[in-house]
Amino acid sequence: MTNAVLTGLVLGGMYALIAMGLTLQYGVARIMNLAYGEFLIGSAFASYFLFTGWAVNPLVGLIVIVPVSFVVSFLLYKIFLTPLVRRARTRDALEVDSILATFGLMFIVQGILLTMFGGAYFSYSFLAIPVTVVGEVLAMNRLVAFALAVVLGTVLYLLLTRTRIGTSIRAVAVDPASAPLVAINVPQLSALAFAAGGALVASAGVLISMFLTFSATSGVVFTMKALIVVVMGGIGNLMGCLVAGMLLGLSEALVATYIDPGLTIAVNFALFLGVLLVRPAGIFGRGGR
Amino acid sequence: MGSSTKRRAVGLSVGLAMMAGAATIGWGDQAQAQTSVKIGYAISRTGPAAGGAAVTSIPNYELWVKEVNAAGGLKLGDKRVPIEVVQYDDRSSAEEAAKALERLINQDKVDFILPPWGTGLNLAVGPILNKAGYPHLASTAVTDRAPELAKRWPNSFWLLGTSADASKTLVEMLVKLRGEGKIGDTVAMVSIADGFGIDLSAAARPALAAAKFKLAYDKTYPVGTQDLGPIVNEVKALNPDTFIAFSYPPDTIAITEQARISGFNPKVYYTGVGTAFPLFKQKFAANAEGVMGIGGWSGDSPAIKDYLARHKASAANGAEPDRWASAVTFASLQMLQQAIERVGKVDRAAVIKDLQTGSFDTVIGKVKFENNMPTNYWWVGQWQGGEFYGVAPSGNAGARQPILPKPAWKTQ
Numbered sequence: 178m179t180n181a182v183l184t185g186l187v188l189g190g191m192y193a194l195i196a197m198g199l200t201l202q203y204g205v206a207r208i209m210n211l212a213y214g215e216f217l218i219g220s221a222f223a224s225y226f227l228f229t230g231w232a233v234n235p236l237v238g239l240i241v242i243v244p245v246s247f248v249v250s251f252l253l254y255k256i257f258l259t260p261l262v263r264r265a266r267t268r269d270a271l272e273v274d275s276i277l278a279t280f281g282l283m284f285i286v287q288g289i290l291l292t293m294f295g296g297a298y299f300s301y302s303f304l305a306i307p308v309t310v311v312g313e314v315l316a317m318n319r320l321v322a323f324a325l326a327v328v329l330g331t332v333l334y335l336l337l338t339r340t341r342i343g344t345s346i347r348a349v350a351v352d353p354a355s356a357p358l359v360a361i362n363v364p365q366l367s368a369l370a371f372a373a374g375g376a377l378v379a380s381a382g383v384l385i386s387m388f389l390t391f392s393a394t395s396g397v398v399f400t401m402k403a404l405i406v407v408v409m410g411g412i413g414n415l416m417g418c419l420v421a422g423m424l425l426g427l428s429e430a431l432v433a434t435y436i437d438p439g440l441t442i443a444v445n446f447a448l449f450l451g452v453l454l455v456r457p458a459g460i461f462g463r464g465g466r
Numbered sequence: 467m468g469s470s471t472k473r474r475a476v477g478l479s480v481g482l483a484m485m486a487g488a489a490t491i492g493w494g495d496q497a498q499a500q501t502s503v504k505i506g507y508a509i510s511r512t513g514p515a516a517g518g519a520a521v522t523s524i525p526n527y528e529l530w531v532k533e534v535n536a537a538g539g540l541k542l543g544d545k546r547v548p549i550e551v552v553q554y555d556d557r558s559s560a561e562e563a564a565k566a567l568e569r570l571i572n573q574d575k576v577d578f579i580l581p582p583w584g585t586g587l588n589l590a591v592g593p594i595l596n597k598a599g600y601p602h603l604a605s606t607a608v609t610d611r612a613p614e615l616a617k618r619w620p621n622s623f624w625l626l627g628t629s630a631d632a633s634k635t636l637v638e639m640l641v642k643l644r645g646e647g648k649i650g651d652t653v654a655m656v657s658i659a660d661g662f663g664i665d666l667s668a669a670a671r672p673a674l675a676a677a678k679f680k681l682a683y684d685k686t687y688p689v690g691t692q693d694l695g696p697i698v699n700e701v702k703a704l705n706p707d708t709f710i711a712f713s714y715p716p717d718t719i720a721i722t723e724q725a726r727i728s729g730f731n732p733k734v735y736y737t738g739v740g741t742a743f744p745l746f747k748q749k750f751a752a753n754a755e756g757v758m759g760i761g762g763w764s765g766d767s768p769a770i771k772d773y774l775a776r777h778k779a780s781a782a783n784g785a786e787p788d789r790w791a792s793a794v795t796f797a798s799l800q801m802l803q804q805a806i807e808r809v810g811k812v813d814r815a816a817v818i819k820d821l822q823t824g825s826f827d828t829v830i831g832k833v834k835f836e837n838n839m840p841t842n843y844w845w846v847g848q849w850q851g852g853e854f855y856g857v858a859p860s861g862n863a864g865a866r867q868p869i870l871p872k873p874a875w876k877t878q
Contacts, residue, residue, distance in 0.1 A: 296516030433696035
């Protein structure tokens with residue numbers, strides 16, 4: 178039992194980590210970024226090459242990769258996505274446009290990764306050592322990823338709830354039309370949220386590359402997972418991300434241990450549907466904010 | 467509004483053009499009659515099959531073309547004719563593969579076609595190649611329907627054999643090991659809920675039961691499972707002598723990593739596709755020792771050693787071939803070449819006939835098809851001292867003795 182719960186929590190933390198960036202990009206900046214998983218894989222590759230080529234510890238690699246990703250995402254928003262934001266009459270129109278644009282972006286990023294690294298699988302070993310937690314053996318690298326997910330989640334949560342800029346970001350997420358009335362610079366904050374999302378997805382990519390086998394084309398799996406977590410938790414809600422991620426991770430581990438590993442994905446989707454039936458806006462959607 | 471609609475249309479068409487660009491990696495010029503032999507293939511450059519194609523198919527296709535052209539080309543009669551390649555990306559989709567093949571046949575009018583990667587895609591393109599009368603050397607497909615398909619499509623050759631054979635050979639090896647007192651009765655089996663895992667576990671179940679093994683654990687897991695910890699932990703608690711995982715590459719890596727971390731070290735540890743990949747050796751290094759998996763090759767044979775060196779020299783980043791279907795894929799190309807050269811012209815019906823009846827010198831030894839299938843396969847390999855040697859069937863030339871019990875995992 179303890180083992181299933183611990184495994185579930187660690188897996189859930191990973192899901193939440195994957196989804197946090199998307200919830201900022203989609204919830205605040207209203208960019209439904211279909212190339213999200215590609216950015217995750219891109220930073221996984223960056224980490225792989227820092228580690229195998231220059232023996233840079235992936236956790237140290239974060240210090241380089243995360244800021245780079247922040248800047249890249251910021252520029253991407255400013256140069257590539259701002260024209261879409263300007264011409265969109267409504268937020269819904271922006272969503273549709275951003276889906277089309279980032280769909281194309283997905284092919285570009287994937288194409289670049291394929292040319293650089295080919296289609297083969299990549300994997301390296303870092304902190305793949307057993308640690309005992311309350312009598313159960315877990316992998317150190319997964320545990321570290323979980324711990325960092327918790328830290329990132331908490332810091333971000335505090336930033337959003339306790340600071341002025343965080344409050345403004347939430348205001349943009351809730352009511353972008355009224356936010357300018359209280360002197361909030363919506364375009365600037367959207368760019369910031371998109372870039373922060375990019376930084377988060379980069380950290381997720383680095384942490385995940387420590388224990389998952391990836392290839393240039395496996396990004397879409399992560400986009401899908403992130404999307405499920407984000408929608409289930411309530412778009413733009415960080416707490417929702419954590420709760421939904423944990424729910425999915427725990428259900429997966431418990432089902433695999435006590436019922437049948439073959440049913441994990443079915444149960445995940447049943448849970449997803451169940452939540453949406455009861456709360457169409459997600460666990461923490463609109464009403465709960 | 468009008469301008470915005472137009473802009474959106476432009477955006478869309480740019481997107482479509484990009485996708486088309488991704489689909490068309492290369493293209494050949496229209497050539498004069500027989501100043502070149504046009505070889506076409508549609509292979510998964512993107513999508514779920516890209517990982518397998520990048521390791522097993524593409525480097526071998528490229529190595530073969532490079533070597534043939536370096537020698538002046540294919541020998542047609544008394545002159546040598548260089549190979550010209552036309553290739554597309556099938557995006558790991560059966561429909562795309564079918565479309566690309568139609569294009570290769572009708573528009574590019576290629577002389578010969580190399581197969582796509584994987585069981586599913588080879589089954590999907592089988593009817594097209596059959597209808598157009600092209601030889602189909604399926605070197606990366608494992609299916610129980612192979613004998614039936616070889617009969618239905620006489621142009622098709624199934625070089626990797628059947629999953630029933632794979633499971634049967636594995637169980638035979640276990641029976642032998644039990645007879646020698648090296649392992650006991652308990653077996654734990656997990657399999658991926660996809661073509662490969664379903665076929666192999668379905669064949670293994672009755673074979674294990676018939677051999678009176680106790681199947682203590684028998685579960686499947688879905689494609690894309692990101693944490694196999696619960697499975698490995700449960701299996702470990704059952705303490706089986708033999709662990710079998712009919713897995714795909716990412717899971718093969720994940721299960722092995724988890725087994726190492728949990729200290730699950732059965733006497734026989736067997737995993738599926740990916741065990742024979744160079745990635746496995748690179749990732750687990752000394753911990754690969756004693757791990758068994760599907761595939762294997764005669765690592766001591768000079769032909770294989772030479773092939774390994776050529777492959778490393780030719781492939782991007784000095785990549786090594788996998789130790790199962792890579793050598794078979796290269797052998798299939800050598801067979802195609804020898805058949806074409808014996809016929810001496812681009813006569814596909816005659817080449818098919820020659821493939822059916824002739825015998826061929828290849829990197830995997832002498833091959834002669836019986837009912838369009840080879841007579842020898844490697845089904846179980848084991849990492850021994852940094853090389854993945856074939857250990858079963860034990861009657862194959864170059865088979866090594868399995869090392870048992872598997873040595874303990876080392877901490878890194």
